[in-house]
Amino acid sequence: MMDRRAFFAGAAATALVPFAVTQPAMAGKLPQDGAEWFTNVEVKTHDGQTLRFYDDVMKGKILLINFFFTSCDNVCPLMTENLARVQELLGARVGQDIRMVSISLQPEHDTPEVMAAYAKGYGVGPGWLFLTGRKDDIELLRHRLGFVDSNPVTDADPEQHIGTVRIANEPMHRWAMSPALLNPPALIRAIKRVLPEFS
Amino acid sequence: MTSWKDKVALTAQRNRQEIVKAKLSRREMMRLGLLTAGGSLIVKAGLSSRAFGQPTAASLADPDTTLSRMPASPPIKPFVQQMPRLTLKKPIKSNQMTAGLPDPITGKALLLPCDGTTPIDGATKRIDHQYYKHNPNVEGAFIDKFGETKFYELEMKEAHIKLHPDYGASKVWGFDGQVPGPLFRAKYGEPAMVRFKNHLPSVRIPQAFGIAEMTTHLHNGHTPSESDGNPVNYFNSVNDPNAVNPLGFKDQHYPNVKAGYTKRGDLSGDPTEALGSLWYHDHHLDFTAQNVYKGMFGCYNLFDELDTGDGTGLRLPHDDFDVPIMFNDFLFDQDCQTVFDLFNLDGILGDRFAANGAIQPKLEVEKRRYRFRLYAPGPSRWWEFALWDGTNYLPFWQISSDGNLLPNAIQVTSTRIAVAERTDIIVDFSKIKARRIYLVNRLEQVNGRGPTGRILNPGQPIIQINLTLPLSSTDDSADPSAGQAGIVGMPLRPLPDPDWKALQAKAAKLPTRTWRFERGSGGWMVNGKFFDENVVSAAIPQESEEVWVIQNPGGSWRHPVHIHFEEHRVLSRNGVPVKPNTQINASVDYARKDVIELNTNEEVRIFMRFRDMKGRYVMHCHNVVHEDHAMMIRWDIV
Numbered sequence: 001m002m003d004r005r006a007f008f009a010g011a012a013a014t015a016l017v018p019f020a021v022t023q024p025a026m027a028g029k030l031p032q033d034g035a036e037w038f039t040n041v042e043v044k045t046h047d048g049q050t051l052r053f054y055d056d057v058m059k060g061k062i063l064l065i066n067f068f069f070t071s072c073d074n075v076c077p078l079m080t081e082n083l084a085r086v087q088e089l090l091g092a093r094v095g096q097d098i099r100m101v102s103i104s105l106q107p108e109h110d111t112p113e114v115m116a117a118y119a120k121g122y123g124v125g126p127g128w129l130f131l132t133g134r135k136d137d138i139e140l141l142r143h144r145l146g147f148v149d150s151n152p153v154t155d156a157d158p159e160q161h162i163g164t165v166r167i168a169n170e171p172m173h174r175w176a177m178s179p180a181l182l183n184p185p186a187l188i189r190a191i192k193r194v195l196p197e198f199s
Numbered sequence: 200m201t202s203w204k205d206k207v208a209l210t211a212q213r214n215r216q217e218i219v220k221a222k223l224s225r226r227e228m229m230r231l232g233l234l235t236a237g238g239s240l241i242v243k244a245g246l247s248s249r250a251f252g253q254p255t256a257a258s259l260a261d262p263d264t265t266l267s268r269m270p271a272s273p274p275i276k277p278f279v280q281q282m283p284r285l286t287l288k289k290p291i292k293s294n295q296m297t298a299g300l301p302d303p304i305t306g307k308a309l310l311l312p313c314d315g316t317t318p319i320d321g322a323t324k325r326i327d328h329q330y331y332k333h334n335p336n337v338e339g340a341f342i343d344k345f346g347e348t349k350f351y352e353l354e355m356k357e358a359h360i361k362l363h364p365d366y367g368a369s370k371v372w373g374f375d376g377q378v379p380g381p382l383f384r385a386k387y388g389e390p391a392m393v394r395f396k397n398h399l400p401s402v403r404i405p406q407a408f409g410i411a412e413m414t415t416h417l418h419n420g421h422t423p424s425e426s427d428g429n430p431v432n433y434f435n436s437v438n439d440p441n442a443v444n445p446l447g448f449k450d451q452h453y454p455n456v457k458a459g460y461t462k463r464g465d466l467s468g469d470p471t472e473a474l475g476s477l478w479y480h481d482h483h484l485d486f487t488a489q490n491v492y493k494g495m496f497g498c499y500n501l502f503d504e505l506d507t508g509d510g511t512g513l514r515l516p517h518d519d520f521d522v523p524i525m526f527n528d529f530l531f532d533q534d535c536q537t538v539f540d541l542f543n544l545d546g547i548l549g550d551r552f553a554a555n556g557a558i559q560p561k562l563e564v565e566k567r568r569y570r571f572r573l574y575a576p577g578p579s580r581w582w583e584f585a586l587w588d589g590t591n592y593l594p595f596w597q598i599s600s601d602g603n604l605l606p607n608a609i610q611v612t613s614t615r616i617a618v619a620e621r622t623d624i625i626v627d628f629s630k631i632k633a634r635r636i637y638l639v640n641r642l643e644q645v646n647g648r649g650p651t652g653r654i655l656n657p658g659q660p661i662i663q664i665n666l667t668l669p670l671s672s673t674d675d676s677a678d679p680s681a682g683q684a685g686i687v688g689m690p691l692r693p694l695p696d697p698d699w700k701a702l703q704a705k706a707a708k709l710p711t712r713t714w715r716f717e718r719g720s721g722g723w724m725v726n727g728k729f730f731d732e733n734v735v736s737a738a739i740p741q742e743s744e745e746v747w748v749i750q751n752p753g754g755s756w757r758h759p760v761h762i763h764f765e766e767h768r769v770l771s772r773n774g775v776p777v778k779p780n781t782q783i784n785a786s787v788d789y790a791r792k793d794v795i796e797l798n799t800n801e802e803v804r805i806f807m808r809f810r811d812m813k814g815r816y817v818m819h820c821h822n823v824v825h826e827d828h829a830m831m832i833r834w835d836i837v
Contacts, residue, residue, distance in 0.1 A: 030407050031269055032541055117204040121211020146542030147721055151755065163720020172405045175541045176485040177722060177828050179729035186731055193485055196402045196412060
C-alpha cells in the first residue's frame with residue numbers, strides 16, 4: 001500500500017493547489033444556485049456553531065457533501081472512515097478552500113454533542129462539519145441536494161441515502177457525484193475532476 | 200462508569216480501528232462480512248423505514264421530475280422555421296492540420312500534422328495509435344493499416360444559437376460551434392483521422408452546467424481503444440494553456456473497417472457487419488449528460504458497396520433525399536438559456552422539442568422517396584415516431600435498427616427509439632395524398648426514468664411536413680415494397696449469422712456473463728457496484744464469443760444499455776426468442792444492435808463478439824444521467 005505521505009505529496013499536494021476564481025459568480029440567475037436553492041436554513045455543527053447553510057457552509061467552497069447518522073452501525077462507519085482518509089490525504093486544504101460536510105439523517109437524535117463524540121472517534125480534523133438541525137429543514141436540504149429516491153418506500157429508508165458523496169465546486173457551479181466508498185485515491189481523482197482549475 | 204459521550208466515541212473509534220485494520224479493500228470488507236458478494240453493504244442496524252417517517256415539509260418539490268419543479272420554457276409558435284440540414288464535414292490535407300490558438304501577430308495557427316500519437320487518461324499520457332503509424336524520418340508521412348486516411352478537424356467551441364425565431368440566442372457548446380455538429384459521410388475502406396480541437400472557454404469561467412474538457416465517442420464505431428472516447432480520456436481546452444495538454448487537441452483514428460477482418464485476413468472485414476447511421480458525442484466521466492445537453496453531439500454516416508450514398512447498390516434515397524435528423528428535448532429559462540437539473544438523478548426532460556437544433560420546425564418535401572435517419576441524443580427521452588395526416592397514421596418502411604440495415608425493409612406505422620438508438624426509415628411521399636402531415640412522438644414520458652409505455656393519440660407534433668416542392672429530378676431510388684404486398688419489403692443487408700437456429704444453439708454453449716442494472720445506495724449501479732475506472736469488470740480474450748444477460752430488476756425505470764465497440768444480436772427477452780421482420784414495442788430486435796431497450800423487470804440475452812482489437816471499453820446506461828451517477832462498467836479485450 002502506498003505510503004499516505006508519499007501519496008499526498010504526489011497526487012494531492014502538487015495537483016490540488018488552491019486556486020482563485022478568475023471570474024465573478026454566474027452573471028445570470030440560475031435556478032439551482034445560491035441561498036434560494038440551497039437555502040439558508042439554520043444548521044448546528046458538531047462543534048457547537050449555528051450556521052446558515054448556504055452562506056456559512058457552502059458559499060465559495062469546494063464541497064464534499066454526504067448524509068449519515070451516528071446510530072447507523074455498519075454502513076456509515078465505513079464511509080466516515082473512508083472520508084477520514086480522504087481528509088488526511090487532502091491535508092490542510094480541508095479547512096481552507098475545501099470543506100467536508102456530513103449531514104445527519106436522524107437530526108432529532110444526532111445532537112451536536114452526539115456528533116462531536118462521533119467525530120472525535122474518527123479523528124475528524126478541522127474543516128469537516130457534521131450538521132444537524134430541524135428535521136423539516138434537513139429534509140429540505142436532502143431534497144435540494146438530490147439525495148432522493150423516486151420510490152417513496154425506498155426514499156423513506158435513510159440507508160438509501162448514505163452511499164454517495166456529492167462533490168461540488170460551488171463558485172463554478174460544477175457538481176458531480178461519487179460513491180462514498182470509492183477508494184481514497186480514486187475519490188481524490190473525482191474531486192480533481194470538478195476542479196481542473198488547479199493546473 | 201464512562202459517560203454516554205465517551206461510549207459513542209469509543210464505539211466509533213473501535214469501528215474505525217477495525218476498518219483501518221481491514222484497509223478498506225473490497226476483499227477485506229467481504230471477509231469481514233461487511234460486503235455482500237454483489238458488492239452492496241450489509242445493512243444490519245439501519246432504522247426501519249416506518250420509524251423514519253415521510254418527508255413532511257410542504258415546500259418539498261416532487262423529487263423525480265424536473266418539469267414539475269422548474270418553470271416552463273417560454274412559449275413559441277410552432278412550425279415557423281425550416282428544419283436545418285446538417286453541414287457536411289469536408290476533409291483537409293494532412294499538412295493543413297493545425298493546433299493551438301492563432302498567433303496574435305500573424306493570425307495563423309501552428310501547422311502540426313498528426314505524429315501518430317494521442318493523449319489518454321485526462322491527457323496525462325501520450326500513446327501511439329495502434330493502426331496508424333508515423334514515419335519519423337519523413338515529416339507528415341504515415342502508414343495506415345486500413346487504407347488511405349482522410350483528415351478532418353473539428354473545433355469544439357461555444358456559440359450563441361437561436362433555436363427558434365421567437366427566442367433570443369441560447370449559449371451552447373458544439374462541434375464547429377454547431378448543434379448538432381457537422382455531418383460526416385465516411386466510407387468503409389477510407390479511414391478517418393479526426394483532430395478534435397478543444398476551443399471551449401477556459402474551465403476557470405463558471406458555467407451553468409457542463410465542463411470544458413472533452414472526450415468524444417464515435418457511437419458505435421469499431422474503433423481502437425485510444426480513439427474510442429473512453430470516459431477518462433478527456434482533454435483540456437486550448438484556452439487553458441497551463442493545463443497538461445497546452446495545444447488542446449486530440450487526434451482520433453477511425454479505421455472505418457468492418458468487424459471480423461482478423462479472421463478473414465483481408466483488412467476490410469465482414470460485409471454483413473457494416474454500420475450505417477453512427478453519431479459522435481462527449482463521454483466525459485461524471486459529465487456526459489451535462490456536456491451532451493450543452494450541444495456536444497453530431498452525425499457520422501458510413502457507406503459501402505451496398506449502401507453507397509450515390510443511388511447505386513441498394514438504390515436507397517441519397518444526397519438531398521438522405522436526411523439525418525437529431526431530436527432533442529430542452530428546458531429553457533426566461534432568458535432562453537438551457538436549464539439542466541443538477542440534482543435529479545433519474546434523468547432530465549425538456550418541454551421544447553428540437554429537430555436538428557430547431558424547435559418544432561417545418562420541412563418542405565418533394566413527392567418522392569426520402570430516407571430519414573432518426574437519432575435520439577438524449578439525455579433521457581425516448582421517442583416513438585409516427586406520421587400523422589390529421590386522421591390516420593401513415594405507413595412507412597423501417598430499414599435499420601441502430602442504424603444498421605435490416606435483412607429486409609419492414610412496413611410499419613411507428614418506430615420507437617430509446618436514448619442513443621437510431622432508426623432509418625423510407626417515406627414514400629408520392630403515395631401520400633395529404634398536402635401536410637406531421638411527424639409526431641406518440642410515446643408518453645413524464646419523468647427521466649423512461650417512458651410510461653402509454654401511447655399518445657395523436658402525439659406531440661415535432662415536424663410539420665409540407666408536400667409542396669416540385670419534383671427536382673426523377674426518383675431513381677428503389678421501391679422498398681419491391682412490388683410485393685405485405686409488410687416485408689426489399690432485401691437489404693443479410694445478417695452475419697443468418698441461420699437463427701444455429702446461432703441460438705451456439706449461444707446456448709457459450710460462456711455467459713450477467714449484468715444487473717439497478718438502483719442502490721443513492722445512485723445507479725451495475726451488479727451492485729458503482730463505476731470505478733480502474734476496475735476491470737470483464738477481461739475478455741480477443742476473438743472470443745460470449746452471451747451477456749442484461750437484467751433490470753426495477754419495476755419503475757428503463758435503461759437503454761449501450762455496449763461500445765461491436766454490434767450484438769438480441770437472442771431473447773424474458774426467455775422469448777426474438778422474431779424476424781417484427782417489432783416489439785415498435786422496435787426491431789432481430790437485427791445488429793448496440794443499444795438494448797431494457798424495459799421494466801426485463802432480462803435480455805444477447806450474443807457478443809470481441810474481435811480484431813485490444814484495449815479498454817465500457818458498457819453503460821445511455822440515459823446519460825444514470826451513466827454519470829455511476830451506472831457503467833469497464834471491460835477490456837485482452
